[in-house]
Amino acid sequence: MIKQFIRLEWKQFFRASYFQKGLAIKILLILAALYFGGIAIFMGIGLFFILKKAIPDVDPIVSANNFLIYWFLFEMLIRYFMQQLPVMNVKPLMTIPIKRNTVIHYLLGKTTLSFFNFLSVFLFLPFSIVLLIKGYPILNVALWFLAIICLTLSINYLNFLVNKSNTVFYIIVVVLFAAIGLEYYGIYALSEPIGVAFNTLYNNPFLIVVPMALLVTLYYLNFKYIKSGFYLDDAVSKKVKEVNATDLSWMNRFGSIAPFLKNDMKLIWRNARPKQVMMMSFLFLFYGLIFYTQEVYREMPAMLAFASMFVTGGFLMTFGQLVPSWDSEYYKMLMSQNIPYRKYLESKWYLMVVAVAISFVLSTPYLYFGWEIFGMIAAGALFNIGLNSFITLFGGALNRVPIELNVKAKAFSNTNGFNPTQMLIALPKFLLPMGLFYIPYKLINFEAGLIVLAFSGVLGIIFKGFFLSKIEQVYQTGKYKTIAAFGEKK
Amino acid sequence: MIVTTNLSKKYNAVEVLNINSLDIPKGQSFGLVGNNGAGKTTYFSLLLDLIQPTTGQIKNNNVLVHESEDWKPFTSAFIDESFLIGYLTAEEYFYFIGELRGQNKSDVDALVAQFEDFFHGEILNQKKYLRDLSKGNQKKAGIVAALIGNPEVIILDEPFANLDPTTQIRLKAIIKDLAEKKGVTVLISSHDLLHVTDVCERIVVLEKGKIVKDLITSKETLKELEAHFSGVEVE
Known part of the structure; x- marks a missing residue:
C-alpha cells in the first residue's frame, strides 16, 4: 500500500504545475533551497566556534542549549506562516478500500519530509559532528541530537494543531516577544531554566525518553484528531464561519471606485492568503531596525534610502505585485461585467496609498534615530505613493498567476508571483529610490537627496492619470491571456 | 439581436467551433444542446469576449x-462558479453586481425579493460566504445575479445542472417569463433535452463545433432530439 502511495506522490511531484514551469524558476528554487540549506550547514559547522568565541568561559554545548528555545520558537513561527499541511491529496483515497489508519499514518509520516524538518537536521547534524570531533562523548551527543530531532518533529505536529487555532498562534507570538524582551533588558532570562533543562537532557542521555514521549503524544493527538473527522479537508480547512458582515457603506463617499474598495477590504479580511500577506507586510515595518542600528549602514545613505522605502512599502509591494491575481478566482465575471479598468486600478491604488499612510504613521517611533532617518522614511513614503505604486501595479499587470485566495502560501512549492518578469520589474523598485537619493546626495547634499526622492513621488501623483492609462493599456492588450491563465486548473 | 457570421475558434489547429451563420432575434429563448466538447461553452465565451475568435465575428445588438x-451594459451571464466572488455573502454579491450595473440597494432588494421562492430559503440571510454554499445554491445565486440590472441578453451555461427538481421547475418558469413577457433574449445550454424543449422556442444542436440541427420547438422536437442523440436518425 505504502508503495502505491509513494508512486502517487512521485507523480504528483513531477507532474505538478510548479514543476513544469520555466527552467529559470526551477533553477531559482533549487538555488534558494541550496542557499538556505547551505547557510544552515555552515551555521551548524560554525556554531561551535562562534559560541566559543562569543562566550568563552561557557562550554559551547551549554550556550547552544541556552539558546535552543529561541530556535524552536522561531521555527514555530516560520512554520506557521510557511508550512502547508498536505491534506487534499488524500481526498480521492477516502472512498477507496484502504484502512483509514494506513492513510492517516501515511499522511502524518509524509509531513516528516518537510523542508523545515531538514533545516534542523542541516543545522544540528554538522554541529553534533563538530562536537564529536572535539571529543565530546558519543552517547551524549548522539542522543542529544536525536532529542533535537524529536523536538523538531514535535513542533512539526504541534504546527498541525496550532494551524487550526489562531489563539495558540497569538500565544506563541506573545510568549516569544515577551521572552526576548525580558532577556534583552536583563529582567529575567527565561532561557536559563529552559537551558538548564536542555543541559540536563544532554548530561543524562536516558532522558531522551522525554522528547520521545512528547513526539509520540503529539503524533497520537494528531492521529486522533484526524481520525475523529476523517474528512481530512474538514480537519484542516477552517470550519464554515458565521459571517459577521461589516457595514462598509461609509466607503460610498469614494464615489465610483467605492464598490471595488469595499470588495478589496472584504478580500483582505476574509481570505487566508491576503491576510498572510498583510501580516508579512507588517513585518516590513521593522526592516529599518536592521539598517538603522548598524554603524556600517550609517555611512551608506543609499542603503538607508532603500531601507526607508521598505519601512512604509511592505503592503504596497507584497499586495500590489499580485494585483490582478487577487481577483483571479472570478476574473471571468469581472471581464464580462460592465467594469472600467480605470476604476478597478484606481481603487487598488488608493488601497496601497492608505496602507503606505498607515505604515508611515506606525513608523513614527523611528524618530528615535533622529530627524534625518525619519526624513528619509517620509521621502520614501512619498516615493512609494507616487512612483512605486505604479511600478508595482505595472509589474502586477504582467503577472498572470492564479491565486487560491483561501489557501495559505506554501513554502518552496508555491511559485505564485515568482517569475523572471517579476524579478525584472522588482529591480527598479529597489534601484530607483537608491539612485534618486544617492545622485543628488553625492552632487549636492543630504537634504537635496531627500527633496529629490520626495519630489519624484509628488511628480508621480501629479501624473497619476498618465500612469494609470499606461497600465490600463497593458491590461487591455493582455486581456485574453490573463483570462486563460487565470482559468487554468491548479 | 445576436448575429454570428463565419465564426470559428481553433486551439492549436484543432477547430472547436465553426458557425457559418446564426441569427438570434430579440426576445427569443434559445437553447444550445450537444455532447461534451460540442462547443457550447466556447460559443458562450466568445459571446462574452472571454476568448478571441480565430475568424469571424459576433454582433450583439449591432455591437x-x-x-x-x-455590449456589456445590456448583457449578463452566469457561466460557472468562477462568476461568483467566493468570499462575499449572497446579498453582498448581489449588491456588488448591482453597483456595477448602476442599481442601488433598494433596486436590488426589490428584484431579489421576487425570487424568494426560487431561493427556497437557502440563499438570503444565511450568514454564509458563497464559497461555503453547495454547488446548487451557488448556482441559484449566480443565476439571480445575472438578472440584476434589466439585461436584454442573458446567457446561462447549463443552468439546470446541480439544481434540485423543485428549483429546476421554478427556473423554467423564470426563463419562460423573461423571454415571453419581458422580451429578454435568453441563451441557455443544457444536457437535459426535456428541459430545453420545455423552455426554449428554438433549439440548435452543436456537434464537434458545427450546427447540425436548428429546430423551432414543437411537439415532435423532443423525440427528434432523442433520436438524434441515441444515434437513430428518423427521417
Whole structure:
C-alpha cells in the first residue's frame, strides 16, 4: 500500500504545475533551497566556534542549549506562516478500500519530509559532528541530537494543531516577544531554566525518553484528531464561519471606485492568503531596525534610502505585485461585467496609498534615530505613493498567476508571483529610490537627496492619470491571456 | 439581436467551433444542446469576449463583441462558479453586481425579493460566504445575479445542472417569463433535452463545433432530439 502511495506522490511531484514551469524558476528554487540549506550547514559547522568565541568561559554545548528555545520558537513561527499541511491529496483515497489508519499514518509520516524538518537536521547534524570531533562523548551527543530531532518533529505536529487555532498562534507570538524582551533588558532570562533543562537532557542521555514521549503524544493527538473527522479537508480547512458582515457603506463617499474598495477590504479580511500577506507586510515595518542600528549602514545613505522605502512599502509591494491575481478566482465575471479598468486600478491604488499612510504613521517611533532617518522614511513614503505604486501595479499587470485566495502560501512549492518578469520589474523598485537619493546626495547634499526622492513621488501623483492609462493599456492588450491563465486548473 | 457570421475558434489547429451563420432575434429563448466538447461553452465565451475568435465575428445588438465593450451594459451571464466572488455573502454579491450595473440597494432588494421562492430559503440571510454554499445554491445565486440590472441578453451555461427538481421547475418558469413577457433574449445550454424543449422556442444542436440541427420547438422536437442523440436518425 505504502508503495502505491509513494508512486502517487512521485507523480504528483513531477507532474505538478510548479514543476513544469520555466527552467529559470526551477533553477531559482533549487538555488534558494541550496542557499538556505547551505547557510544552515555552515551555521551548524560554525556554531561551535562562534559560541566559543562569543562566550568563552561557557562550554559551547551549554550556550547552544541556552539558546535552543529561541530556535524552536522561531521555527514555530516560520512554520506557521510557511508550512502547508498536505491534506487534499488524500481526498480521492477516502472512498477507496484502504484502512483509514494506513492513510492517516501515511499522511502524518509524509509531513516528516518537510523542508523545515531538514533545516534542523542541516543545522544540528554538522554541529553534533563538530562536537564529536572535539571529543565530546558519543552517547551524549548522539542522543542529544536525536532529542533535537524529536523536538523538531514535535513542533512539526504541534504546527498541525496550532494551524487550526489562531489563539495558540497569538500565544506563541506573545510568549516569544515577551521572552526576548525580558532577556534583552536583563529582567529575567527565561532561557536559563529552559537551558538548564536542555543541559540536563544532554548530561543524562536516558532522558531522551522525554522528547520521545512528547513526539509520540503529539503524533497520537494528531492521529486522533484526524481520525475523529476523517474528512481530512474538514480537519484542516477552517470550519464554515458565521459571517459577521461589516457595514462598509461609509466607503460610498469614494464615489465610483467605492464598490471595488469595499470588495478589496472584504478580500483582505476574509481570505487566508491576503491576510498572510498583510501580516508579512507588517513585518516590513521593522526592516529599518536592521539598517538603522548598524554603524556600517550609517555611512551608506543609499542603503538607508532603500531601507526607508521598505519601512512604509511592505503592503504596497507584497499586495500590489499580485494585483490582478487577487481577483483571479472570478476574473471571468469581472471581464464580462460592465467594469472600467480605470476604476478597478484606481481603487487598488488608493488601497496601497492608505496602507503606505498607515505604515508611515506606525513608523513614527523611528524618530528615535533622529530627524534625518525619519526624513528619509517620509521621502520614501512619498516615493512609494507616487512612483512605486505604479511600478508595482505595472509589474502586477504582467503577472498572470492564479491565486487560491483561501489557501495559505506554501513554502518552496508555491511559485505564485515568482517569475523572471517579476524579478525584472522588482529591480527598479529597489534601484530607483537608491539612485534618486544617492545622485543628488553625492552632487549636492543630504537634504537635496531627500527633496529629490520626495519630489519624484509628488511628480508621480501629479501624473497619476498618465500612469494609470499606461497600465490600463497593458491590461487591455493582455486581456485574453490573463483570462486563460487565470482559468487554468491548479 | 445576436448575429454570428463565419465564426470559428481553433486551439492549436484543432477547430472547436465553426458557425457559418446564426441569427438570434430579440426576445427569443434559445437553447444550445450537444455532447461534451460540442462547443457550447466556447460559443458562450466568445459571446462574452472571454476568448478571441480565430475568424469571424459576433454582433450583439449591432455591437461588434470583440472590438467594442458597449455590449456589456445590456448583457449578463452566469457561466460557472468562477462568476461568483467566493468570499462575499449572497446579498453582498448581489449588491456588488448591482453597483456595477448602476442599481442601488433598494433596486436590488426589490428584484431579489421576487425570487424568494426560487431561493427556497437557502440563499438570503444565511450568514454564509458563497464559497461555503453547495454547488446548487451557488448556482441559484449566480443565476439571480445575472438578472440584476434589466439585461436584454442573458446567457446561462447549463443552468439546470446541480439544481434540485423543485428549483429546476421554478427556473423554467423564470426563463419562460423573461423571454415571453419581458422580451429578454435568453441563451441557455443544457444536457437535459426535456428541459430545453420545455423552455426554449428554438433549439440548435452543436456537434464537434458545427450546427447540425436548428429546430423551432414543437411537439415532435423532443423525440427528434432523442433520436438524434441515441444515434437513430428518423427521417
